[in-house]
């Protein structure tokens with residue numbers, strides 16, 4: 001006899017599909033549960049059976065070879081109709097509903113069946129945790145209770161799987177949002193830098209040349225220029241210098257014009273000049289000749305920038321060495337300082353936004369970052385693959 005469909009069949013199927021469990025590989029957690037069920041109930045066969053539209057598919061099994069059977073012959077399809085009780089068939093050969101069932105009349109020659117419903121919080125039964133025997137038998141009260149308890153364990157596993165998938169989706173989404181904002185921020189920085197350069201930089205340079213011209217004219221006539229004029233000229237110089245620094249802090253044009261490798265060399269020079277810390281960089285010719293797209297260039301540059309800022313701020317170092325290589329189709333940059341060495345609690349601090357940002361930038365591009373501290377200093381190694389990672393999956 002073929003089981004009728006539950007009233008809520010289409011919602012039930014939607015609930016089942018939502019778990020995204022059908023046709024997945026065997027997993028230890030589920031396998032352990034069927035093994036325990038068989039052991040406790042003393043049956044040769046135990047299954048986690050999920051009832052799909054046309055078939056029953058086994059997430060875990062002992063004592064049975066088949067990966068699935070038709071829904072028509074599934075005992076579990078009958079169990080769906082009684083969501084709150086253990087569905088027990090003590091002797092299938094004598095049961096009019098199953099006597100002509102091909103699973104009874106031929107291999108695996110089922111005779112005894114007991115299935116505990118796999119019920120979602122919304123009351124949908126996805127299938128059963130069932131035990132099966134080739135000869136008639138009974139389960140005592142504690143075996144029945146155990147089978148029920150194990151079926152709840154299956155649901156706990158399934159729900160955890162669902163939660164994990166949701167969490168991963170949310171995490172991926174957050175990562176996309178962060179990356180998107182980062183791109184907007186870089187664009188905005190570029191725009192502001194260009195505006196400051198074109199508008200303010202131009203005006204300052206104009207002021208400076210008028211002042212120089214005025215001073216020159218006075219000097220050529222043999223007189224001494226007004227000290228206010230000289231002072232103004234020096235102020236203009238320092239304002240031009242400030243404008244230049246602000247622009248490069250926002251986004252160095254060398255990064256967009258000459259690429260990441262030139263930008264890193266340029267930044268190290270700047271860093272050394274500004275901090276008086278010996279900073280050397282080693283990029284081999286093959287690497288220096290490799291073109292890198294804007295996204296990776298920006299990420300790598302910002303990571304190095306943050307790392308060097310940290311060296312200047314926290315390390316108490318006298319020297320920092322950078323080494324950049326393309327290895328196994330990935331950019332690998334190592335930054336080593338000879339300072340006090342970062343300590344591991346620093347890496348776990350909730351407010352380490354600089355380091356968290358470095359990790360995130362690398363991870364977003366499918367790469368990795370490691371930071372290691374010792375008595376002889378701190379080493380940061382960042383690795384970013386040149387290939388596009390797949391996002392949004």
Ligand SMILES: Nc1ncnc2c1ncn2[C@@H]1O[C@H](COP(=O)(O)OP(=O)(O)O)[C@@H](O)[C@H]1O
Nearest residue numbers: 310311314315341342346352353354355356378
């Ligand atoms: N090169 C380094 N040497 C020693 N300590 C470091 C180094 N880089 C980072 N740190 C430690 O790690 C902490 C976290 O760094 P970071 O996330 O960049 O935050 P912030 O620089 O704002 O403090 C720093 O406060 C510092 O204690």
Ligand SMILES: [Mg+2]
Nearest residue numbers: 309310354355
């Ligand atoms: Mg920092």
